[in-house]
Amino acid sequence: MSEFKPHQLAALERRVDAAPKVRGQVRYIRDLKIPGMWLGKTIRSPYAHAHILGIQLDRKFDWKQVVVVTAKDIPVNQVAMLENDMPFLAEKTVKYRGEAVVLLAAENQDLLNEAARHVRIDYKPLPAIFDVFASQVSFTKIFGDNNLFKEIAISRGNVEKARQNSDLTIEIETKTGFQEHLYLEPQGVIAIPEGDQVTIQGSLQCPYYVKRAIDNMFAGEKRITVIQAPTGGAFGGKEDYPSLLAGHAALLAVKAGRPLGMFYDREEDVQVTTKRHPSYHQDIAYVNKDGRIIGVELTIFLDGGAYCTLSPVVLARSALTALGCYHVPNVRILAKAVATHTVPSGAFRGFGGPQAIFAIEMLIEKIAYTLNLPPDQVRKRNLIRKGQRTATGQLLKYSVSARDTFQDVLRRSGYKKKFRTYQNHNADILKYLRKGSVSSLKAGEKLKGIGISVSQHGAGFTGTGENKINGKIRVEILPDGRVKIFSAATEMGQGEETAIRTIMAKALGIGREAVILSDINTDVVPDSGPTVASRTTMIVGSLLIEAAKEIVKKVKIDLSTKRKLSFTYRNGFFHNSSEKHAFQDAAKLSAGWSVEKQYRHPPIIQFDDILWTGDAYPVFSWAAAVAEIEVDPITFDVRVSRYTTSHDIGKAINPDQAVAQIQGGSLQGIGYALYEKIRLEEGHFDITGFTDYIIPTATEMPEFEVSLIENPYPYGPFGAKGLGELPLVGAAPAVVSALWMIFQEEFNEIPVLPEFLAKIFERKTGKNVSD
Amino acid sequence: MKYITLTFSLNGNKISLKTHGNRRLLDVLRDDFGLTGTKEGCGIGECGVCTVILDGKAVNACLILAGQLEGSEVVTIEYLARDGKLTELQQAFLENGAVQCGFCTPGMLMSATALLNEVPFPSEIQIKEAIAGNLCRCTGYKQIIDAIQKTAIRLKK
Ligand code: FES
Numbered sequence: 001m002s003e004f005k006p007h008q009l010a011a012l013e014r015r016v017d018a019a020p021k022v023r024g025q026v027r028y029i030r031d032l033k034i035p036g037m038w039l040g041k042t043i044r045s046p047y048a049h050a051h052i053l054g055i056q057l058d059r060k061f062d063w064k065q066v067v068v069v070t071a072k073d074i075p076v077n078q079v080a081m082l083e084n085d086m087p088f089l090a091e092k093t094v095k096y097r098g099e100a101v102v103l104l105a106a107e108n109q110d111l112l113n114e115a116a117r118h119v120r121i122d123y124k125p126l127p128a129i130f131d132v133f134a135s136q137v138s139f140t141k142i143f144g145d146n147n148l149f150k151e152i153a154i155s156r157g158n159v160e161k162a163r164q165n166s167d168l169t170i171e172i173e174t175k176t177g178f179q180e181h182l183y184l185e186p187q188g189v190i191a192i193p194e195g196d197q198v199t200i201q202g203s204l205q206c207p208y209y210v211k212r213a214i215d216n217m218f219a220g221e222k223r224i225t226v227i228q229a230p231t232g233g234a235f236g237g238k239e240d241y242p243s244l245l246a247g248h249a250a251l252l253a254v255k256a257g258r259p260l261g262m263f264y265d266r267e268e269d270v271q272v273t274t275k276r277h278p279s280y281h282q283d284i285a286y287v288n289k290d291g292r293i294i295g296v297e298l299t300i301f302l303d304g305g306a307y308c309t310l311s312p313v314v315l316a317r318s319a320l321t322a323l324g325c326y327h328v329p330n331v332r333i334l335a336k337a338v339a340t341h342t343v344p345s346g347a348f349r350g351f352g353g354p355q356a357i358f359a360i361e362m363l364i365e366k367i368a369y370t371l372n373l374p375p376d377q378v379r380k381r382n383l384i385r386k387g388q389r390t391a392t393g394q395l396l397k398y399s400v401s402a403r404d405t406f407q408d409v410l411r412r413s414g415y416k417k418k419f420r421t422y423q424n425h426n427a428d429i430l431k432y433l434r435k436g437s438v439s440s441l442k443a444g445e446k447l448k449g450i451g452i453s454v455s456q457h458g459a460g461f462t463g464t465g466e467n468k469i470n471g472k473i474r475v476e477i478l479p480d481g482r483v484k485i486f487s488a489a490t491e492m493g494q495g496e497e498t499a500i501r502t503i504m505a506k507a508l509g510i511g512r513e514a515v516i517l518s519d520i521n522t523d524v525v526p527d528s529g530p531t532v533a534s535r536t537t538m539i540v541g542s543l544l545i546e547a548a549k550e551i552v553k554k555v556k557i558d559l560s561t562k563r564k565l566s567f568t569y570r571n572g573f574f575h576n577s578s579e580k581h582a583f584q585d586a587a588k589l590s591a592g593w594s595v596e597k598q599y600r601h602p603p604i605i606q607f608d609d610i611l612w613t614g615d616a617y618p619v620f621s622w623a624a625a626v627a628e629i630e631v632d633p634i635t636f637d638v639r640v641s642r643y644t645t646s647h648d649i650g651k652a653i654n655p656d657q658a659v660a661q662i663q664g665g666s667l668q669g670i671g672y673a674l675y676e677k678i679r680l681e682e683g684h685f686d687i688t689g690f691t692d693y694i695i696p697t698a699t700e701m702p703e704f705e706v707s708l709i710e711n712p713y714p715y716g717p718f719g720a721k722g723l724g725e726l727p728l729v730g731a732a733p734a735v736v737s738a739l740w741m742i743f744q745e746e747f748n749e750i751p752v753l754p755e756f757l758a759k760i761f762e763r764k765t766g767k768n769v770s771d
Numbered sequence: 772m773k774y775i776t777l778t779f780s781l782n783g784n785k786i787s788l789k790t791h792g793n794r795r796l797l798d799v800l801r802d803d804f805g806l807t808g809t810k811e812g813c814g815i816g817e818c819g820v821c822t823v824i825l826d827g828k829a830v831n832a833c834l835i836l837a838g839q840l841e842g843s844e845v846v847t848i849e850y851l852a853r854d855g856k857l858t859e860l861q862q863a864f865l866e867n868g869a870v871q872c873g874f875c876t877p878g879m880l881m882s883a884t885a886l887l888n889e890v891p892f893p894s895e896i897q898i899k900e901a902i903a904g905n906l907c908r909c910t911g912y913k914q915i916i917d918a919i920q921k922t923a924i925r926l927k928k
């Protein structure tokens with residue numbers, strides 16, 4: 001194992017896509033000028049649950065200059081995803097506030113707005129359900145006959161026995177809120193019809209998801225091409241939603257017979273696009289006095305919203321992550337994704353993992369405070385190691401770094417010492433607060449906290465997912481001897497282009513400039529699977545390495561045939577005792593040749609997705625984090641001052657980008673813990689944009705101390721595992737662990753807003769301390 | 772609606788433009804001049820991706836109306852590397868890995884350029900404050916701040 005020091009990073013390779021971005025030359029979807037393009041608009045339900053009685057177009061309005069689409073115009077009114085329950089447009093019933101009912105297209109925005117005023121939709125409101133517990137027992141059916149999108153039960157060992165044999169039972173209920181992706185570029189798609197062809201271009205993550213959805217919508221009667229435009233951030237928010245949006249654009253474009261742009265403004269984007277699933281957890285631990293956990297019973301409810309989208313797989317990841325980084329021999333996990341009359345929840349960086357890790361880490365905090373043990377000690381006692389088994393019985397054979405990352409952050413942050421120092425520092429402040437004598441506080445004095453978390457993220461799709469996808473790539477040798485990669489893996493800021501080209505260049509032993517990437521166009525690139533689940537580097541990367549081997553073999557044969565000599569290949573050169581040919585020169589002989597590779601999990605990886613046993617993921621990435629916070633005892637504003645984290649991602653293909661991803665992801669997790677709050681009012685999100693949904697700005701940024709630990713995965717490219725999602729996962733529990741430390745109180749819900757902290761002392765003093 | 776004729780300087784060129792006075796500078800730049808490096812992320816002054824430099828100050832182009840432009844000097848992202856060569860700051864953004872999805876990048880660069888023009892050697896707090904109105908959801912800001920700091924040092928030499 002080796003460690004990267006930040007000072008080594010500067011010399012390492014930079015991103016391939018950054019130069020046009022700093023010049024302002026990249027054309028995102030809104031920057032394209034398409035002649036004759038009209039704009040689209042969506043008319044949405046104001047009710048969370050209602051019958052649609054009728055749609056009237058005002059006769060007095062001149063409809064000749066406007067195109068109208070309703071459910072009746074749609075050949076197959078289902079967005080093809082896991083279940084086909086979601087329509088492109090509601091026909092008889094609306095199931096969430098903001099659901100699309102009518103689409104309009106016109107030449108400009110003013111005309112669209114005017115037209116929208118002349119559409120009348122009559123509804124009969126119906127009782128709506130916003131609560132996952134009410135939903136499960138309600139006679140109102142949103143999905144199937146029990147409002148469950150999916151239910152998963154995992155069991156291992158004997159929980160009953162664990163309960164009997166343990167010293168103590170400790171319980172906690174935890175809750176996490178909605179989270180909005182808030183990519184800086186709002187959703188946008190353009191559809192261009194030409195005869196039977198419809199070309200979709202957009203800000204999106206998964207071109208083949210969109211292609212399948214639109215193929216299906218037109219019942220196969222149109223030829224669909226999907227092209228990814230440069231994408232200004234996604235974080236999962238452009239994984240499932242663009243299928244719906246592209247459908248709307250395509251319907252209007254075809255009916256209008258002209259190019260059509262659907263561009264959401266910020267308010268529409270935050271109001272109607274998917275959010276992270278809110279979660280509710282009921283967790284029980286059976287523990288010994290020394291903090292060892294003998295058994296757990298973990299129950300998870302995810303609020304999936306009105307339609308299924310990806311909820312079953314989000315739930316699977318939640319359930320499979322529920323045990324965190326711990327080894328517990330007796331486990332029972334029950335997980336349910338429940339339907340409510342809310343905007344459908346969808347993919348978001350971490351994909352069920354952040355909820356699960358928050359819950360288990362809070363259970364650990366509760367164990368520590370109940371037993372009066374240091375929180376790091378309880379974690380250490382239970383951390384999983386190589387050779388042990390997870391909740392699904394998966395034997396961890398390689399690349400297990402729960403302990404290494406944990407020890408590393410403890411040491412680098414000085415956790416133990418600061419824990420004591422800060423406790424002493426806080427004693428007086430807390431005394432005054434408890435007494436309600438705020439006036440005794442020294443000006444500017446802050447409460448100081450330190451918290452810790454450990455987290456993991458399974459790399460790639462859950463369970464048998466990868467084998468169902470059968471991701472493919474193709475690599476072609478160009479006439480000038482460069483190689484061109486055809487894959488559907490998308491760049492959305494995470495550095496995919498750089499990673500892929502670097503892997504190929506390293507595998508061939510050539511410069512990165514000799515490797516180019518095809519545009520992401522479904523007519524040209526094979527389906528390498530969606531760019532999600534932190535899978536691209538590991539899965540697509542491993543295919544590239546296989547392809548590279550065959551390329552070398554092919555070029556060697558062609559060269560040997562031509563020169564009538566045999567060659568060996570090393571460091572970018574084919575050579576023998578008399579000749580030496582650079583790769584690119586030799587490869588010209590094989591111009592036009594290409595190789596296709598298809599992914600299968602290494603055969604040793606076996607998973608049973610009925611019994612939920614076996615290898616849930618081929619490998620896990622591991623992280624630990626220490627958050628240091630300051631709390632203002634008057635305003636109760638919380639600031640993370642320093643954030644120390646260690647990540648084992650196998651091997652960092654681009655260490656500087658890995659560090660950048662870790663910082664960005666951690667800050668999203670800090671926002672999830674402290675700022676990012678969405679309240680639901682009768683099914684309506686109370687947010688409109690950046691003023692009322694607060695994400696961290698540069699002034700909220702903590703000092704970051706990041707280190708990468710390399711513990712290679714034998715089947716990954718150069719040992720790489722997944723990275724993209726993990727940094728977000730452990731941030732919230734580390735921050736909240738610091739709140740437990742300061743206040744010696746149970747914190748079981750995020751986000752933790754200042755109002756909540758103030759209430760702790762209002763309860764104690766009966767006074768309103770925040771005045 | 773009435774048209775007005777404006778004279779102002781855009782990226783060093785004298786411009787005379789006939790337009791409605793209540794159009795947003797953002798639309799004027801993007802639609803009339805094809806300067807799409809200036810982005811729109813909210814349209815109401817909250818995100819900073821539309822930042823341009825107006826008379827030496829970083830402003831949100833979505834909040835400036837055409838009528839305010841008379842006699843002013845507007846600089847956009849496209850002006851920075853006008854002779855093809857990146858500015859020190861742009862170069863530092865590349866070297867420090869300050870760019871991910873790139874959507875906030877032009878606005879970030881304009882805020883930082885305005886800062887460095889005004890305060891040759893800003894403190895970390897001044898940097899953070901200068902870009903506090905420029906949101907970035909990808910980077911966590913650290914590399915951006917590093918890039919600005921390093922540029923200041925380099926320019927001082
Ligand atoms: S678009 Fe101008 S500040 Fe957001």
Ligand code: FES
Nearest residue numbers: 872875907908909
């Ligand atoms: S780089 Fe994506 S928002 Fe800043």
